[in-house]
Amino acid sequence: MSLLERLQQFTQQHVTTDTDSMAPLDAVIEHLYSATEGSIKGRRTILVGTNNYLGLTFDNQCINANHQATRTYGTGTTGSRLANGSYAGHQELEQELAVFYGVDHSIVFSTGYTANLGMISALVSKGDTIILDEHCHASIYDGCKLSGADIIHFRHNNAEDLDKRLRRLGDKTSTTLVIIEGIYSMLGDRGNLREIVAVKQKYDALLLVDEAHSLGVLGESGRGLSQESGVEEHVDFITGTFSKSLAGIGGFCVSQHPELEVIRYTSRPYIFTASPSPGTIASIRAALEIIRNNPCLREQLWENASWLYNGLKSLGYDLSPEVSPVIAVNVGERVNALTMWKKLFDRGVYVNLVMPPATPNSKCLLRCSVSAAHTHAQLNVVLDAFASFQTPTLKKQLA
Ligand code: PMP
Numbered sequence: 477m478s479l480l481e482r483l484q485q486f487t488q489q490h491v492t493t494d495t496d497s498m499a500p501l502d503a504v505i506e507h508l509y510s511a512t513e514g515s516i517k518g519r520r521t522i523l524v525g526t527n528n529y530l531g532l533t534f535d536n537q538c539i540n541a542n543h544q545a546t547r548t549y550g551t552g553t554t555g556s557r558l559a560n561g562s563y564a565g566h567q568e569l570e571q572e573l574a575v576f577y578g579v580d581h582s583i584v585f586s587t588g589y590t591a592n593l594g595m596i597s598a599l600v601s602k603g604d605t606i607i608l609d610e611h612c613h614a615s616i617y618d619g620c621k622l623s624g625a626d627i628i629h630f631r632h633n634n635a636e637d638l639d640k641r642l643r644r645l646g647d648k649t650s651t652t653l654v655i656i657e658g659i660y661s662m663l664g665d666r667g668n669l670r671e672i673v674a675v676k677q678k679y680d681a682l683l684l685v686d687e688a689h690s691l692g693v694l695g696e697s698g699r700g701l702s703q704e705s706g707v708e709e710h711v712d713f714i715t716g717t718f719s720k721s722l723a724g725i726g727g728f729c730v731s732q733h734p735e736l737e738v739i740r741y742t743s744r745p746y747i748f749t750a751s752p753s754p755g756t757i758a759s760i761r762a763a764l765e766i767i768r769n770n771p772c773l774r775e776q777l778w779e780n781a782s783w784l785y786n787g788l789k790s791l792g793y794d795l796s797p798e799v800s801p802v803i804a805v806n807v808g809e810r811v812n813a814l815t816m817w818k819k820l821f822d823r824g825v826y827v828n829l830v831m832p833p834a835t836p837n838s839k840c841l842l843r844c845s846v847s848a849a850h851t852h853a854q855l856n857v858v859l860d861a862f863a864s865f866q867t868p869t870l871k872k873q874l875a
Contacts, residue, residue, distance in 0.1 A: 490831075503826060510534060511723075511849040516826060522854045524784075524844045525828035529693055529801050530773045531849025532723035532766060538759040545758030557751045558740065565757040572764055573728055577699055577714065581736040583729050584757075586749050588688050588717025589615040591727030593622055594745035595684065595715055600625040600653050607641055607681075608655040609633065611662065611836045616655055616686060622745075625653075632660075632836065635671035642679040649679040656683075658690030658701035662835055662843065664802025666694070669705040677710060684713040691767075692721030693801055698767045698774060718756070722763040726752040777801055777848040780855060784846055787859040791866060804830075805842040805862070813840035816865060823861040 477485070505523075507515040511531040512523050532538055549563060557566060566584055574582040585591040596619030600606055604625040608616060611632045620627045631637040642649050654676050656667040667685065676683045687700035695703030700716070702708045712733060718726035729736065740746060752760075766773070778801075785799045796804035807813045810831060817829040820842070828843040835841050844858070 503821070508534075512847055512851075512854060514826075516821070519824055521821070521824045521826050522850075522857055523826050524846070524850075524858055525826055526847065527689070527720040527845050528723060528847045528849070529689075529721040529777055529845070530723070530763075530767065531847045532721070532763050535723070535763070535766065537766065538723060538762045541762040542755040542759035546753075546755040549754035551755070552753045553751045555750055556747055558747045560751075562751070563754055563757070565754055565761070566751060569757050569761050569764075570728075572761060573730055576697075576764060576768065577730045578708070579730050579732045581731050581734060583736060583739060583746065584752065585727040585729070585746060586752055587725060588715070588719055588727035589618075590745040590749060591715045591717065591729055592616050592686060593619040594743040595713060595729050595739065596620055596653070596655070597622040597745065598739045598743035599623075599682070599684070599713070600651070603651070605645060605648055605652040606655060607638060607652060609657065609660075609667070611660050612655060612657060613661050613686065613688070614834075616657075620655075633665070633668040635668055635675050638672060639675045639678070642675065642681060645679075649681045652679070652681040654681050654683045656685055658685055658687040658694060659800060659802060661689055661802065662830060662841065663796040663804050664689075664800035665797045666690075666701055666704075666800075669701050669707055669711075673705075673707045673710045682712045683710070684715060685711050686715045688715070688717045689720060689802060691716045693774065693777065696771075698771070718752075718760045718763075721767065722760050724756050724760045724763065726756055726760060773848045777846065780848060780850050780852075781846045783852060784844060784850075784855050784858065787855070788844075788862060791859070791863055793862065801846045803844040803846065805844065806839050807842055808840060810840050813842065817842060819864070820861050823857075823864065825858050825861045827858075 503516050505514040505516055511528050511533045514521055514523055570582040570584055585594050592615040600623045602624040606620045606625045607628045607630055609632055610629040628641055630641050645652060656672055659666055685702055690700035692698045694701050702711045713729055713731045715729045718724045781801045782799050785803050788795055794806040807816055820827055830841040830843050832838040
């Protein structure tokens with residue numbers, strides 16, 4: 477089969493289906509009315525698949541900061557920081573992130589994806605070992621592959637399994653990196669951080685936690701699961717993204733280890749890509765300030781998450797394990813998932829359709845992400861749309 481034929485086969489198998497006249501990639505947002513509502517295919521649609529956890533995409537302070545920085549510094553940096561130079565904003569944001577996390581070192585990357593790629597591939601290399609939770613995000617897997625290190629998975633959130641695998645490594649644990657997430661991106665459950673920290677301490681391995689979905693969401697001041705679990709000083713590296721609660725684009729790593737600074741000279745995904753634009757950096761700085769000063773946004777987010785989770789639960793749906801701003805509805809077979817996704821869309825509700833292999837346990841999921849900016853009225857529309865599937869046939873299919 478030729479290269480192009482392989483792509484054609486993929487299209488037939490994965491992009492179009494008999495039951496579906498509209499594929500998920502056709503869901504183009506033509507207009508946005510707010511952080512939680514837009515127009516797709518001419519229909520007013522409630523957005524429940526955005527990761528816009530604090531609803532800051534339309535915040536005036538963020539927009540003004542972006543606007544002003546763009547006027548002052550231009551639209552783009554047109555190159556990487558090592559080759560073309562840093563802007564003052566990059567360094568100021570790095571200082572502010574370090575202060576926010578209470579550490580001495582911080583690096584900004586161009587996306588959350590490159591933060592994981594850049595950190596993992598610079599920390600470990602051929603001959604070293606990575607042990608990662610089996611539910612980790614694709615960017616973590618890709619970073620592992622790029623590093624050339626040996627890759628071992630441990631069972632999701634199972635500290636005993638991690639312990640067993642570290643024990644087997646003997647004296648290689650000093651060149652081992654353990655990786656987990658704060659809130660897992662597909663099922664929305666928290667990492668089992670306290671127990672995992674205890675195990676990594678026992679074997680003297682390094683620990684990296686990706687707080688992409690937990691920054692601004694967990695912890696007394698929004699620093700994530702590491703803060704909520706009270707183990708921040710034992711987490712060696714925290715990575716994260718600016719594309720979710722901070723409502724922009726970019727990524728970062730913070731650490732108490734001074735060695736983090738060396739990464740700037742050794743990490744290919746840091747060196748060989750353009751740095752974030754001045755406008756983006758300015759809006760992220762404004763968003764970080766909002767997170768610091770407005771814990772009420774986090775409270776509202778959790779209130780909304782409980783509202784939707786409990787509502788779906790009472791409709792009888794098989795949900796992800798805990799109340800969380802990421803709520804995964806297990807809908808069984810692929811054809812069922814596509815039908816439901818399309819019907820929700822027809823009722824003005826946009827959720828994420830997630831199919832294997834992107835899902836853990838090979839389940840088809842309708843993934844909802846809740847925002848502090850959702851109103852109860854909007855969430856009730858979402859619940860009504862899900863309630864419409866409670867016909868005997870669909871109930872049987874879902875069983
Ligand atoms: N880590 C996790 C856990 C993610 O879910 C994502 C994106 N969904 C990323 C990293 C990558 O972030 P970004 O979109 O900023 O590249």
